[in-house]
Amino acid sequence: MPELPEVETVRRQLKEKLNNRIIKKVIIYYNDIISYPKIEEFKKQISNQKINDIKRRGKWLIFELDSYYLLSHLRMEGKYFFKKSSEVRNKHEHVVFILDNDVELRYHDTRKFGKMYLIEKDKINLIGPLIKLGLEPWDSNLDINYLKDKFKNKKLPIKAVLLDQSIIVGIGNIYADEILFLSEISPFKRACDLDDNQLRQIIENTKITLDKAIKLGGSTIHSYTSVDGMDGKFQNELLVHKDKSLCPNCKNEIKKVFIKGRGTYYCDKCQKL
Numbered sequence: 001m002p003e004l005p006e007v008e009t010v011r012r013q014l015k016e017k018l019n020n021r022i023i024k025k026v027i028i029y030y031n032d033i034i035s036y037p038k039i040e041e042f043k044k045q046i047s048n049q050k051i052n053d054i055k056r057r058g059k060w061l062i063f064e065l066d067s068y069y070l071l072s073h074l075r076m077e078g079k080y081f082f083k084k085s086s087e088v089r090n091k092h093e094h095v096v097f098i099l100d101n102d103v104e105l106r107y108h109d110t111r112k113f114g115k116m117y118l119i120e121k122d123k124i125n126l127i128g129p130l131i132k133l134g135l136e137p138w139d140s141n142l143d144i145n146y147l148k149d150k151f152k153n154k155k156l157p158i159k160a161v162l163l164d165q166s167i168i169v170g171i172g173n174i175y176a177d178e179i180l181f182l183s184e185i186s187p188f189k190r191a192c193d194l195d196d197n198q199l200r201q202i203i204e205n206t207k208i209t210l211d212k213a214i215k216l217g218g219s220t221i222h223s224y225t226s227v228d229g230m231d232g233k234f235q236n237e238l239l240v241h242k243d244k245s246l247c248p249n250c251k252n253e254i255k256k257v258f259i260k261g262r263g264t265y266y267c268d269k270c271q272k273l
């Protein structure tokens with residue numbers, strides 16, 4: 001599944017090619033990708049809208065059009081490709097945006113879990129999936145007091161709580177393990193029991209880990225590739241989230257456990273409970 005750094009990489013690549021392009025029309029081959037509004041309205045509203053910018057919130061890509069925001073979530077396997085209109089459609093290309101330069105932006109999704117919303121600009125804080133998202137890792141409001149407040153009633157292991165997108169967006173399973181290792185915090189520690197210094201460590205190491213992942217183009221685990229087929233290099237740099245490895249600090253064997261069903265890697269010497 002693409003995580004925040006991969007989505008950010010996709011955003012940058014799309015923005016380079018799409019700024020100021022006009023969507024002439026859209027053809028939808030698999031209706032369930034479109035969550036809102038109804039298919040016919042979606043098609044009508046998006047026609048002849050210009051793409052003024054492409055932003056990101058959490059793992060949502062946000063195409064800023066003239067009157068609407070087009071939100072796109074890649075979920076497990078979603079990818080975007082640019083193709084000439086003469087190129088035969090691949091069977092996994094479910095939504096085709098016809099642009100004003102004889103190029104098509106094609107949304108490709110083998111699992112068909114991806115979702116799109118088209119929302120009027122003045123309703124973006126009222127409806128749709130962005131309203132329940134937490135802070136971005138780089139938001140200046142993300143500080144110790146914010147986390148203290150969010151964690152105070154959370155008796156779950158910090159590993160599980162870091163994945164909660166209503167607190168901080170964009171920390172996926174791999175990144176949570178890396179952040180906790182850098183912070184020397186056991187993934188089993190209850191979120192409500194963390195002290196100020198540990199909260200500070202989590203905030204700092206979240207930024208460090210995601211910055212590094214974005215710089216390296218995200219991590220390519222499973223079948224994820226970005227628009228140009230560029231593979232992420234972050235997976236070569238993982239400290240603990242990998243099988244049968246030794247702790248880079250103490251050479252202890254890295255343990256693999258499951259926390260709330262998610263594979264979790266950690267060093268039980270450096271990350272004591």
Ligand SMILES: [Zn+2]
Nearest residue numbers: 247250267270
């Ligand atoms: Zn260690």
